[in-house]
Amino acid sequence: xxxxxxxxxxxxxxxxxxxxxxxxxxxxxxxxxxxxxxxxxxxxxxxxxxxxxxxxxxxxxxxxxxxxxxxxxxxxxxxxxxxxxxxxxxxxxxxxxxxxxxxxxxxxxxxxxxxxxxxxxxxxxxxxxxxxxxxxxxxxxxxxxxxxxxxxxxxxxxxxxxxxxxxxxxxxxxxxxxxxxxxxxxxxxxxxxxxxxxxxxxxxxxxxxxxxxxxxxxxxxxxxxxxxxxxxxxxxxxxxxxxxxxxxxxxxxxxxxxxxxxxxxxxxxxxxxxxxxxxxxxxxxxxxxxxxxxxxxxxxxxxxxxxxxxxxxxxxxxxxxxxxxxxxxxxxxxxxxxxxxxxxxxxxxxxxxxxxxxxxxxxxxxxxxxxxxxxxxxxxxxxxxxxxxxxxxxxxxxx
Amino acid sequence: xxxxxxxxxxxxxxxxxxxxxxxxxxxxxxxxxxxxxxxxxxxxxxxxxxxxxxxxxxxxxxxxxxxxxxxxxxxxxxxxxxxxxxxxxxxxxxxxxxxxxxxxxxxxxxxxxxxxxxxxxxxxxxxxxxxxxxxxxxxxxxxxxxxxxxxxxxxxxxxxxxxxxxxxxxxxxxxxxxxxxxxxxxxxxxxxxxxxxxxxxxxxxxxxx
Numbered sequence: 001x002x003x004x005x006x007x008x009x010x011x012x013x014x015x016x017x018x019x020x021x022x023x024x025x026x027x028x029x030x031x032x033x034x035x036x037x038x039x040x041x042x043x044x045x046x047x048x049x050x051x052x053x054x055x056x057x058x059x060x061x062x063x064x065x066x067x068x069x070x071x072x073x074x075x076x077x078x079x080x081x082x083x084x085x086x087x088x089x090x091x092x093x094x095x096x097x098x099x100x101x102x103x104x105x106x107x108x109x110x111x112x113x114x115x116x117x118x119x120x121x122x123x124x125x126x127x128x129x130x131x132x133x134x135x136x137x138x139x140x141x142x143x144x145x146x147x148x149x150x151x152x153x154x155x156x157x158x159x160x161x162x163x164x165x166x167x168x169x170x171x172x173x174x175x176x177x178x179x180x181x182x183x184x185x186x187x188x189x190x191x192x193x194x195x196x197x198x199x200x201x202x203x204x205x206x207x208x209x210x211x212x213x214x215x216x217x218x219x220x221x222x223x224x225x226x227x228x229x230x231x232x233x234x235x236x237x238x239x240x241x242x243x244x245x246x247x248x249x250x251x252x253x254x255x256x257x258x259x260x261x262x263x264x265x266x267x268x269x270x271x272x273x274x275x276x277x278x279x280x281x282x283x284x285x286x287x288x289x290x291x292x293x294x295x296x297x298x299x300x301x302x303x304x305x306x307x308x309x310x311x312x313x314x315x316x317x318x319x320x321x322x323x324x325x326x327x328x329x330x331x332x333x334x335x336x337x338x339x340x341x342x343x344x345x346x347x348x349x350x351x352x353x354x355x356x357x358x359x360x361x362x363x364x365x366x367x368x369x370x371x372x373x374x375x376x377x378x379x380x381x382x383x384x385x386x387x388x389x390x391x392x393x394x395x396x397x398x399x
Numbered sequence: 400x401x402x403x404x405x406x407x408x409x410x411x412x413x414x415x416x417x418x419x420x421x422x423x424x425x426x427x428x429x430x431x432x433x434x435x436x437x438x439x440x441x442x443x444x445x446x447x448x449x450x451x452x453x454x455x456x457x458x459x460x461x462x463x464x465x466x467x468x469x470x471x472x473x474x475x476x477x478x479x480x481x482x483x484x485x486x487x488x489x490x491x492x493x494x495x496x497x498x499x500x501x502x503x504x505x506x507x508x509x510x511x512x513x514x515x516x517x518x519x520x521x522x523x524x525x526x527x528x529x530x531x532x533x534x535x536x537x538x539x540x541x542x543x544x545x546x547x548x549x550x551x552x553x554x555x556x557x558x559x560x561x562x563x564x565x566x567x568x569x570x571x572x573x574x575x576x577x578x579x580x581x582x583x584x585x586x587x588x589x590x591x592x593x594x595x596x597x598x599x600x601x602x603x604x605x606x607x608x
């Protein structure tokens with residue numbers, strides 16, 4: 001018995017017409033921006049060996065992966081991310097290529113999300129990877145690409161930067177178990193001030209602890225750097241802060257009035273993955289970040305090639321949602337011409353239609369036997385020109 | 400004027416406590432007090448909009464960003480989890496999660512796997528996982544106290560305020576699981592995009608707790 005033949009699996013959906021136009025426009029715009037900055041597109045397989053994602057640093061919990069086996073019984077996953085496969089390619093086929101490498105992609109990733117939460121298991125991500133440079137200008141290049149990408153949607157946007165090094169240095173000075181460190185990290189990530197304060201109070205009192213307590217509150221504009229300056233207990237952290245401040249200032253100048261640049265020193269997600277800069281991007285009125293990225297200098301070394309990298313991924317579904325909600329919806333293209341031919345004149349009709357198409361018009365051949373049905377179709381579809389091809393061909397301009 | 404900040408309140412006691420707090424801050428909450436059956440209500444002088452929802456839904460609405468901030472119990476946060484900022488412990492709505500059994504029942508004795516009845520399976524699972532104890536967890540929707548009385552379960556994990564219901568049914572708390580109170584949560588993007596407004600409101604709230 002078939003129970004599921006008329007529906008799609010949870011977390012997936014069919015996109016129709018206008019939804020496709022929005023989706024494809026975003027993808028086209030992003031790829032065009034990336035390519036105009038010298039990024040080359042890559043397509044990696046939708047199926048990968050589980051091992052590619054089963055590494056130490058970026059943690060993909062196995063319960064969030066779509067798994068299957070190949071004909072030899074080996075464990076495969078539906079690609080949950082594009083950065084890992086690209087790292088795999090860089091460490092193998094692109095190993096002898098001159099650095100830096102500038103790569104971009106636009107492909108679907110699959111992750112199981114909790115049911116009934118209104119989330120998608122199938123997300124299109126469009127992003128860049130800049131591989132082989134640890135310079136500040138590489139960070140700026142990625143931020144500046146993110147700015148250009150967000151600006152292209154004509155909506156209010158904001159880019160937020162942070163630096164994982166500050167948290168790592170601070171927490172490294174605490175003599176506590178990894179379990180406690182993870183609890184501190186989690187409370188900073190969720191800006192859970194009550195729990196963070198309770199936890200840190202139980203560890204005594206020191207400049208490091210005071211700084212950790214304040215970390216999640218250190219977000220906003222340039223004033224954040226001044227506040228942070230006073231709190232940071234040592235020179236190394238101050239240096240990181242100075243670097244980030246320079247990036248912040250440069251980013252503000254690059255961005256101009258197009259959007260806003262903010263900083264959040266409490267961005268501490270994926271601490272094992274990021275090694276420096278962290279980037280997030282937001283669109284007004286969309287409840288989740290649409291850009292997520294940063295510097296991950298140790299990731300490619302998991303595949304045996306020790307080179308730095310920085311990049312971001314844009315959640316195309318998220319952008320599409322934001323545009324559908326707040327932006328201008330595209331109207332479906334209406335054919336310019338409908339060509340009708342009675343039996344016997346079909347070949348002539350296709351030739352006529354092609355002539356119109358060669359002039360750049362959208363042309364349909366009417367798929368009806370009688371003229372009246374064809375005309376009714378033209379009226380229903382709001383097609384402006386109705387062309388009849390028979391012994392005495394003529395054109396009709398519709399309303 | 401800007402779009403109002405939308406605040407989702409958990410219907411019932413937390414709603415009353417929060418409205419009391421908002422009034423203490425000097426906001427005119429007449430519309431919320433005289434709400435009738437309306438679910439979205441203005442607090443005009445505060446440029447706020449109050450949304451009344453069930454506890455779990457407060458989290459859902461805030462997570463999706465259709466409400467900017469919300470007031471919800473730590474109990475719901477612990478059970479549901481999700482992606483949002485948990486900014487302030489509001490101090491009211493205090494109670495606790497506790498493990499309770501029939502009076503004088505020796506819960507930890509024997510090697511048999513214990514059965515727990517609860518409305519909060521995630522909280523219960525985590526509590527016993529931490530102890531390294533395998534348990535069988537049964538989700539109950541209504542009065543959980545019934546389960547041990549009917550001998551479906553060895554114990555319950557539930558919210559305890561005064562303990563009167565437990566006592567009247569011959570049950571007792573044998574262990575506290577976690578303290579609970581109302582929390583102010585915020586959508587991760589709203590806090591960033593509307594930082595000044597939300598931070599001002601939080602400052603006002605913290606000064607008046």
